[in-house]
Amino acid sequence: MQFYLDGFRTGDPLKTPEADKAPKASDHVDVAIIGCGPAGLTLAAQLAAIGGMSVRIFDKKDGPLEVGQADGIACRSLEMFEAFGFAEKVLKESYWVNEVAFWRPDPSGSGLHRADRIQDVEDDLSHQPHVILNQARVHDFYLEMMENSAMGLVPDYNRDLAGLVCDDSAEHPVTLTFDCLDAPGQQEVVHAKYVVGCDGARSKVRAAMGYALKGEAARQLWGVMDVLAVTDFPDYRLKCAIQSAEAGSILIIPREGGYLTRLYIEMDALHGDERAADRGVTAEMLEGKARAILAPYHFEVKEVAWFSAYEIGQRVCDSFDDLPSDIRDGDIPCIFIAGDACHTHSPKAGQGMNVSMADTFNLGWKLAAVLKGRAQPKLLATYSEERHAKAKELIDFDRDMARLFSEKPKTAEESAQFQRYFQKHGRYTAGVETTYDASLIIGGTAHQDLAKGQVVGKRFHSAPVIRLADAKPLELSEALTANGRWRVICFADASDTGGPGGKVAALCDYLLEDPKSPLMKFGRDGEDLDAVLDVRAVFQQAHRDLDLFTMPDLLVPKKGKLGLTDYEKIFCPDLKSGVDIFDIRGIDRAKGAVVVVRPDQFVAQVLPLDAYDDLGAFFAEFMM
């Protein structure tokens, strides 16, 4: 974590002093975000972290969420929280899912037995664990980060979106009208360049665009409750999928703090127009059902912290922006939808919150780049293209998963099927399998062999390294903060020690001196050398065998208004730990590789170290 670049300050270094904060945003904004759920807050946090534009975020609620909703945080989401700078808070408070147990009817014919117990996340899938924490706490961490930013961004609560009209010819083409719930009868009007509807499953933004969620009519009803309970069920502090012979299924999710537990309890399917509320589900009903499924184990609820009857449908919307899904070419969207507003799924794969956040992590840097004149507006169309494809995949996966979980297992083979499916899709639910297709911002795979473990289209896969200047062992992900910058990560060839004549130095020379280089073309006078492209290097030698001061200037750049040296661009393998990043990420030791990483941490390109023209051409496609 770097700070004090522009001078020392007292107090919390992450808290921008009040004086720096932007004046309260006006009724004309660059971005208006509707909804303070995970999707809206991730977007707001991303824009606040990048800064330099005007943003407002609205919610009809009267304040932050306090309890309930989702709680599963996939490895990939924690990687993203790390990029936002609050992963350690989540890690500290949350329950860590280390193993999953599967319970099924005992072959003897009565009661349950533990059929299997597996590791939840396979080794080296991510350097972050899979954890469980009240969604409200995730909101809290986002809100704190937004408020601490230079933007000093605080949501406008009690604002219920009532109308949305679009006039393409205006500088602020979208006009939003809100009912002020704290001042009945009053309305507030806001004009925005871009609007993002993060307003959940009943999205008015989606409705305003005339879109509908499409999907299955048959909808599963699940009861969910957060309880403090006492039981003699042995695996109560493990995540458990329990299928009883006759009484149905239950999912036990241990929660933060050592005592709280979430239960997902299967209820009968909803029919026709029936809504979850029509069933009049009570906490007592859910407890009774849980007892029946868990029998002969004893189960006694001492306190219900929250409960809900949760309706599950696998649905998705055709487009995630205001361009029609068929003829998109050349047009620029200005209204977007994200999260539950454009896709819904069952809670069992634990994807609702995670996928919603992934949506807007994809969108945030693009909006910022366009607003700041760094990228051509056509970049914005890639949001719907990338995320819609992923949502469809998720819906399909989720449908299979939900069906398998709900089916009464007739044979041991059938019960085992769900378990195999669950195992196989661990990677998927961890969120690290997402692969974007080739596009404007995802290059080809011609050179994938140079870095087999950094797959083009997938998220950059971190690994342990040693930082050269201070010999600190850390994850390379520490270099990938969510500040909107592209990264060019140079993995040096075996002979290169960073000095003149090596390929890394030559690449840096190109970047710094060739008028055709993206740094020369897109960098601006007076800004830091790494403001647009953040160049980093990983060498193969042990850190004591390299000399910081023979490195190219671009890797020890002078920055900020004081011209201080940034010492945190160069890394070495953590040879002492025995885990060499070149080995575990399959980097070609003889040739090295350049890995181009998007601001949202996805690998955009793998190139040879001297493919200057390819590198330049890639950025020229969309940067400006």
Place this chain on the structure above:
Amino acid sequence: MQFYLDGFRTGDPLKTPEADKAPKASDHVDVAIIGCGPAGLTLAAQLAAIGGMSVRIFDKKDGPLEVGQADGIACRSLEMFEAFGFAEKVLKESYWVNEVAFWRPDPSGSGLHRADRIQDVEDDLSHQPHVILNQARVHDFYLEMMENSAMGLVPDYNRDLAGLVCDDSAEHPVTLTFDCLDAPGQQEVVHAKYVVGCDGARSKVRAAMGYALKGEAARQLWGVMDVLAVTDFPDYRLKCAIQSAEAGSILIIPREGGYLTRLYIEMDALHGDERAADRGVTAEMLEGKARAILAPYHFEVKEVAWFSAYEIGQRVCDSFDDLPSDIRDGDIPCIFIAGDACHTHSPKAGQGMNVSMADTFNLGWKLAAVLKGRAQPKLLATYSEERHAKAKELIDFDRDMARLFSEKPKTAEESAQFQRYFQKHGRYTAGVETTYDASLIIGGTAHQDLAKGQVVGKRFHSAPVIRLADAKPLELSEALTANGRWRVICFADASDTGGPGGKVAALCDYLLEDPKSPLMKFGRDGEDLDAVLDVRAVFQQAHRDLDLFTMPDLLVPKKGKLGLTDYEKIFCPDLKSGVDIFDIRGIDRAKGAVVVVRPDQFVAQVLPLDAYDDLGAFFAEFMM
């Protein structure tokens, strides 16, 4: 981290709701703490964490420290911060000292060369690193924790201690008078059962007891400055000890945030009554001196965040409480001094803040135990006995270190001497070598062989384990929170799986049922089973080979007003990581061991698993 035992709450689980907070402390308090430095804040935090007594903390300053003073945080202090629950904040913000470089005059006769570069903390000395962070930030974390506690403890600033009188016959024997600096002419009077003077090197509490710091007359003057600077000195982001041929010595301490640096610059010794202020040291003088020492490297200060001329004397006071040092037997102290108030030393070993915090971490739980009627008042006399002996050791160490550092190295051999000394004393400066002598609360070493790596009198040495109930990999230290409780950690023998008939179960039976057991004698009706003695067990088997529900009740106790199960008492070795706690801590696999750990994490006893009488006798000596 455990929470929600007595019911779910919304919001930050570490923040006790306002409603629970004690009313503003009155003019009659159990403990009055003078001084909000590291010593005073550690004590206040410890008492706040334990709760259930009235505490006030005073400082003559008008608010929290903002910049300057110490910055070195030893491994042992981080272990303590972990027990207080804020280590992760320090780890995130701080600079990590991974290696130390030694620079000396180049053998060629001009300039400097790097003579050596060593790992700063030897492997497995502690699971925590050695880090550097502005002392003010450490204060902030303490203040936040105190305010979040049920006590809602906030310092009284602008209170300058003016008088202290003692009347042994009163229930609140000490009367304190403060000048109110925010209301000139006004005074505030406070009556306290116990007073702790944490009021720094010019302590008025010490003076009121008629004590003086004794030590060397010759005092070294050091300039210290925190700067943002630019240099081509290669090891600027490593901790460096630099001895030039003619221009003197400098210590470079990289600081948090990647840009800030602290420099300790040697100045001439002070003579007679001369004070540091008399020299009129300026930042320019310090920068000039630094340039001279670092030549031929270029060094340019861009901003001075803080600087000071710092006077070093190795001094210590004869007693740390109001009992005379020669005849102490049987008497109970009620005034204590801690930190710089009773010992001062040079900053180069980085001990000032660390040792001050260790003082009051030693005192805090003792005061609480006596105030809550849990321990006999004679326990309080052990504070001065234990900490005075350690302060003397430190002073001796520091004197050698300061002398070696200041002496002009005449030969390569002489320069190398300092470096060897530095290396040898790494364990010492890490704070993990502190060994308390046998006493009321430190048992004999007759059974040390059962747990060779858990040395009686030293701090409990953590190691990685797996928690049985949720398969979470963690450090065993996670069980040692600073809540004032004694721990009885049972390391099972190889055959024991926790079931009836095993030695762990037998020990638990004794504790829970034998009227002579400390749990039966000192536990109170209506309180949790682990309120006084927190019993934990570590087994030798892999975690999947043990069954939680054959374990003795004491290891899965029902707690709190809801009777919820505490699942966090049982651990297994982390066999997958290959580091088996039984191996690395030298536990006798055939016999197992009981390790008794004090509330301040020091090992009080190592005993056989069936030494019930010894265990009972140990606690009977001081508990009540």
